[in-house]
Amino acid sequence: MTAPAGPTRPFDWRPLAVPLALITAWELAMVLGPATTSETLAAPHAVLVGFFTIVADGTLLTATAQTLGAALGGLAAAVAIGLVLGLVLGLSALIDMLLEVSIEAIRPVPSIALVPLAMMIYGFGYRMEMSIIAFTAMWPVMILTRTAIRDLEPRLLEVAKALRMSFSDKVMKIMLPAIAPRVFVALRLAAGVALVVAITVEIASNPQGLGAAMILAQQTFHPELTLAILIWIGLLGYGINHALLYLQRRLFAFGTGSEVSHDAR
């Protein structure tokens, strides 16, 4: 609150103090303490060494590719299904009303409940993981698309009517471009969901990807690898979210979807 707001403000080291102190204390405790060869915890330097080991031998890259591949495949299906459902529900108040109970009955089923079912149908591998990701990540896309269609500027639709546009032209040339910013917000939310669900499914059962790599490291008593992968997952999630935020700002000058809806009103 009292920090000088001038252009030559010195670097603020305070946010770094606590993590650095904790890491130093942790390192000292592990190196000097009796728990030098711990099977449950690893010293920070060991985590760093472990990280470079799995980077060098390619296991991290393989696992990351598997997780991201499954997340991306599931996300693509989720966006396709969510977009179509959202369009239909947004355009037709009747269908929306008729499907309300059915959708509200299926939607709250937690993703993880479907893991054993998907396992039974597909066995292990990409398909079971992607089907669960698609189921979970399609809801935000569907809901945001439906709201975006509902909030469309009525004059846009009047223009379409005046131009005697066909239905497909109306959807492709007027509606989709108009809702694109908000659909992108939905895509960003869904991408976050997809990554979390991918890792959860891998930890719960599917023997591939970063989640399974963490479980394997834990079961073979390599805490330094478990921690290294955990931090990597955090960085990955952070990177993907910020990359999508950056894209969102570049593509849609309005910024966020909520601002767009205010503009439309």
Added chain:
Amino acid sequence: MTLARTIGFIASLAVAILFIFLWHLVTLYKLVPPVFLPPPMKTYDALVQGLASGPLLKASLATLQRMLLGWLLACVAGVGIGALVGTSPVLMRYLGPTLEAFRPIPASALIPVLIAIVGLSEGMILSVIAFGALWPMLLATIHGLQSVEPLLYDVAGALRMNMATIISKIGLPSAVPDILAAMRLSLTIALILATVCEMLSGNTGLGQWLLYSARQFSSANLFAGILILGVFGYLTNALMTVAERHLLRWKSPHEANRAGIA
């Protein structure tokens, strides 16, 4: 208007029943292998039998108890720590960015780390649920307190309120919309984490029930378990909606609505 709503709801219910009938037809003509998709009647039988004879009821109650206990622990810790950090500019400077760094880590990814440290006991499951469900509430409390109108703090200073009064009378009420939205998210996280931990540890619960049913290719039991988890998801969500409506009734509908979406 309300009559139209009622008719709409009945029609919607009829459509849902139609879907169940379609499901019945699909299983009747074996369009999907019965190992994967049990007939609706068999699912219902499995549900009723499992609940009446005990095992499914026991598993459901175990999961419900874990979820709620872990969530309550997370609420106390999350809002408590969040209130401390959010009202102290010093703590905020030092801890804010560190706490924020935990946001992108999926709660389930903490499970392998915590298994290594505390093992797969009942206590570990609770600590995993609490730790995983804590972050949304912690960060939302901080965010809510940070976005309090600064003028209100000046008023509090003029009235010579002490810190505890400021937090309970001004800070937390302003942060309630953020906290409630996070509590809803945390409940979902708690349910998922409870189920994952049961799958990994084999402790009695719906997670273990689902895995066991799938291994036995008993799709009726599996669907009964999924159904109960869906009901849990629905009920917790509905309860949070009621709580939000009740606690946020002093807000304008627009603002309350926005908080519900955030």
